């Protein structure tokens with residue numbers, strides 16, 4: 001499994017529902033982590049923020065609403081999209097759900113197809129390269145569906161790690177990534193890799209991007225890391 005697959009945290013206290021959700025998300029190609037209550041969800045997010053959270057409203061002790069409110073009140077977790085699940089469909093619930101900062105809201109019983117569409121739609125906004133989007137930056141085009149990269153319309157040869165690095169950069173051009181952030185995003189937390197490895201692959205990416213000429217678009221930010229553009 002590659003590290004650039006989006007991770008989805010499922011928070012649901014009912015085991016059968018939790019497993020069905022996890023099963024369907026895994027079938028869609030997502031990496032899934034599971035929490036059975038709000039406290040566990042908050043701990044997991046602290047350890048390793050997922051790319052998206054599917055959060056049940058009705059949870060014992062800390063409710064889904066409270067979990068969402070806490071996540072959205074902290075700068076480090078505010079950007080993680082939250083899709084709230086609820087058995088209650090009244091309009092008032094919908095409004096309360098959105099007031100907590102939830103990014104989307106799905107009423108139970110939900111259709112799996114619809115829920116997956118909502119998940120992809122949130123990720124299209126936050127992790128475009130992971131849902132098969134075509135990304136462009138200056139004369140560079142990355143097609144996440146076919147895994148092809150072009151510069152000035154010429155195809156580029158790129159290793160798998162360089163491809164993941166580039167797609168990370170192209171999701172947020174101009175953003176400065178520290179070596180540690182790139183390790184988490186491109187290699188994944190489970191694998192021990194030295195930060196120097198990042199420099200080696202950045203070097204390879206630069207070479208690959210300039211294989212038909214053109215300026216080096218990767219910027220080294222002293223003491224901070226790397227950015228595209």
Ligand code: CA
Pocket residue numbers: 012013014056057058059
């Ligand atoms: Ca529940």
